[in-house]
Amino acid sequence: MPVMNLVQAVSYTLASEMARDEAVVVLGEDVGKRGGVFLATEGLYDQFGPDRVIDTPLSEAGIIGAALGMSVHGMRPVAEIQFAEYVFHGFDQLVSQVAKLRYRSAGQFTAPLVVRMPAGGGVKGGHHHSQNPETHFVHTAGLHVVYPSTPSDTVGMLRSAIRSNDPVVLFEPKRLYRAVKEDVPEDPDHIVPVGRAxxxxxxxxxxxxxxxxxxxxxxxxxxxxxxxxxxxxxxxxxxxxxxxxxxxxxxxxxxxxxxxxxxxxxxxxxxxxxxxxxxxxxxxxxxxxxxxxxxxxxxxxxxxxxxxxxxxxxxxxxxxxxxxx
Amino acid sequence: MIEESSRFEPFQDEPLRVTSDEGAWIASFDLDLDEAELQTLYRELKRARKLDERLGVLQRSGKSSFVAPSSGHEGIQVAIAKSVQAGRDWLFPYYRDYGVVSALGVPLEEIIGQMTGTLADPAGARQMPSHPSSGPLNVFTALSPIASHVPPAAGSGLAQKLAGKGDVTICSFGDGATSEGDWHAAMNFAGVQGAPVVFVCENNRYAISVGLEKQSGSATIAEKARAYGMPGYQVDGMDVLASLYLLRELVERARAGFGPALVDASVYRYGPHSSADDDSIYRPAEEVAAWRARDPLPRYRRFLEQRGSWSDAQEAALDAAIEEELDVAVRRAEAAGVPELGAMFEDVYERVPWHLEEQREEMER
Known part of the structure; x- marks a missing residue:
């Protein structure tokens, strides 16, 4: 089994799912050549190219809104928000547009997308690089909210999130990104179901x-x-x-x-x-x-x-x- | 900026018009639509107007809780619907756009079902009135937060570009929407990506009571396009033919890979912002009367009459046919019934999770 830390588990799973399903695309700020500021998308640009690893303008409303517009065409976008508290620029897109699409259209349209964001303190990041805003999204009908804490769970839960037909907000504990390495399951269909402790x-x-x-x-x-x-x-x-x-x-x-x-x-x-x-x-x-x-x-x-x-x-x-x- | 040859020049000082107020053809090019198509446009203008009037009646009689009147917007709304291929291209309308959806082919029964909260609404009466949608015709569900549908429209265009099939998205909104951050984020995103999206501002000069001069620091909405690397056009949105010719060209331009465009369509809403508004507080009666004189319907009827393509007998027959269609639609919408209590727990997620099951049981106990 491959050994990796939590942030490597993110890029590993993204690559695995992008190879499996052409509908899966990654978008966000600096996710392309840079591989993300935490390297959560490292290597994806070289492997899958600019049409599937999309560097966007610096706008969270644009990232989440565009991900929604892509998802109604059958794509499965995985949007990266660089730090969790930046999601508030795109809060309305997530809580009003994304979360409510299935409901307000009675299932005519759905939003099978993932919004990933590094969250949490202890990194000397001050007010806007340390918060845990998950409760806002738990209070938003229509979103699944998950928050893995280990590399293995990150693999299984990110894969669950990508394959979900509902929108999933996935928080990543950034102070644990490189804290531990462990064996992660190699099975390309290994998932951890949403809703299980x-x-x-x-x-x-x-x-x-x-x-x-x-x-x-x-x-x-x-x-x-x-x-x-x-x-x-x-x-x-x-x-x-x-x-x-x-x-x-x-x-x-x-x-x-x-x-x-x-x-x-x-x-x-x-x-x-x-x-x-x-x-x-x-x-x-x-x-x-x-x-x-x-x-x-x-x-x-x-x-x-x-x-x-x-x-x-x-x-x-x-x-x-x-x-x- | 993405360039290509064009019949119409962007960033002109005056809105594009192809017919005069008197209904004369004044364009520099020849009309090339056949009589059947010209008459269809009039039928759709009239249908949109009569639909709006009927929705007002339904609201005043208590069958609907709200309406955002569309009368005065019919020219640009019918042109939007007739510039795309229904069922192939995607539409991201705003709440005042039932003239778009009726002309696109969404059944009146569904529209009236949405307005009156019955199961004739394909969206199951999940939203307040004036929020139309259609899965089969790719009409994305309208939403109340202003301009929040514009970033998804940019994403829709990006998906269409990546799919490479030449499909396009058309997204409409009011003048107030152009002040929202979402609008600028979306315009920039579409400009960067060269997404095949035609953005249409139904510019009626008022965001409820706030006039355009307090809404925008630029002289026109159209010129904002320059900043996003796309062409911007002013059009007389009460001239259905000018609107149609321009939009068809921009839709085909987007289809051919030349990217997005912005249209600033000058219109006027004859009614209040909504059934909850009193526009006499902020709009002088003379102003309303002056725009009434430019009503897109009689203006276009004069155009048809001057060509010998429309008669009083046809007008009477059309009125009767639309009234009958509306009567049938109202009856069918009502007969569809209203959702049961438990339906509010469906479609929050693909499957109903345990906590919603329990909340449903508690509510139904």
Missing amino acids: AVRREGDDVVLVSYGGSMAETLQAADALAEQDVASTVIDLRSLMPWDRDTVLEHAARVGRVVLVSESPHTAGFMSEVAATISEQVLDHLLAPPTRVSGADTPYPYAQDRAYLPGPRRILHAVQRVLEY
């Missing part, structure tokens, strides 16, 4: 739920807990819309103590939905209130870049609260 480890003392970049700190916290003989179950949600409620509830009910880790802003973040659902559906099994560890409801800070993220120290404090409740 992964249980990374199982233990009976506490359940840690996270997704995206925060999976790294969540696993570090689980390691630290293991050294203190606290056994944790770690769930990687991977998909936010739809999300794998059954897996989360099963482990929440079994263990009774849940800590929810997300680096997006705290109030009305995705973990608020998870906490509310756990409370509504398995309250009798709980031994402590589901407890969130999040980013702050502030703009993403530059100087306090790392403190903003829910690191192992803050996660461990929350675990201690639910264990001592």
Whole structure:
């Protein structure tokens, strides 16, 4: 099996899908000869040429809108937004045009496209290169929202997204782009279905739920807990819309103590939905209130870049609260 | 700029006209449309006008919640429909364009179904009135956020260019749309890509109440084309023949690979912006009357009459036929029924996900 990091998994999967299906094209800023500012499209231009790896003008509304117009002709565009917070230039295209096309036309037209964007903090990128805007899109009917955290999942989920007949917004945790290398499945049809979580480890003392970049700190916290003989179950949600409620509830009910880790802003973040659902559906099994560890409801800070993220120290404090409740 | 020989010169000071207000042919070239086609244009102008009037009646009688009147726009709207090959080329209209879709061949029953929220609407009554669509005729579903359909139209053109079959896209919008960022993004995208898209501004000089002089810093909409590397044309959008000749040339030009163009079609809307608007607050009655005198329908009828190609008897027969067609369409649209509650959960995604299933059950309980 090929060994690669997360950003290599993106270009590997794009190449694999473009070779399989001529309808798949890539478009965005600097995706051509440059191979993308993070090299997520490296090599594609040489392999597939300028008609399938399209350098666009610097306009997110243009990129997403054009991707939509191409998709109604049966193409499967994969649009790259250079940094997640730049998507707001194309927000209306994504939430009003793309997300609603199947619905408002009653299926006469569909938008089988993917919008990929690097997201998340911890890279000294300041306010506009660090955010996690996924909740905006979870609140948008018509979009699937996925956020893999490993190279293997990136392969399987990007492939799922490209083959989906619905529009998919795929967030990539950019501080994990080059964090680890692992074997990824070589099967050109290997997919990870949208809507399925992964249980990374199982233990009976506490359940840690996270997704995206925060999976790294969540696993570090689980390691630290293991050294203190606290056994944790770690769930990687991977998909936010739809999300794998059954897996989360099963482990929440079994263990009774849940800590929810997300680096997006705290109030009305995705973990608020998870906490509310756990409370509504398995309250009798709980031994402590589901407890969130999040980013702050502030703009993403530059100087306090790392403190903003829910690191192992803050996660461990929350675990201690639910264990001592 | 992409160049090729052309009957019409871009960036002229005055809008292109081929007939006078009195209906005389004034072009420098010979008319080459046969009588049947000339009469068809009049039938479609009249159909669009009577459709608009009927939609107003349906709104006032409570059968429809809203209408964005199109009377005064018929010349350019019929020309848009008749400049493309229906079912081959793609249209990205805006909400006032039911004159485009009726002349293109979308059944009146479907249009009225859309306006009255019944299942005669091929889009299943999912949107408010004045948002037409047609899958078989490649009419992309109109949407309310102004100019948001223009970037997808540029993408449609890029897809057509890459497919290399000579298909084209035509995208229409009002003058207010040209202020939106999406519009500029799309024009630039199409210009860079040489996408086969004809952009048509149905310039009625008002974005609801805000006049053109407060909308644009440039003297004309047409001249904005220069900045995007495409030709820009002014046309009298109330002169159906001028509009048709120009659009056909630009559509064929795009088909031949010469890229996009922008048309600034001068029109006037005789009604308010919408059924929720009172235009007497911001438009002087004299101004409306002056544009009424240039109504595209009587003007074109005079043109036909001067050729001996139209009579009072034909006019009476046409009126009766359209009224009958509208009566039938209204009856059929109503008979189609309205969507059931659960239909609101369909088509959000290809398959209904678990959370929507549960929300449907909760609502139907």
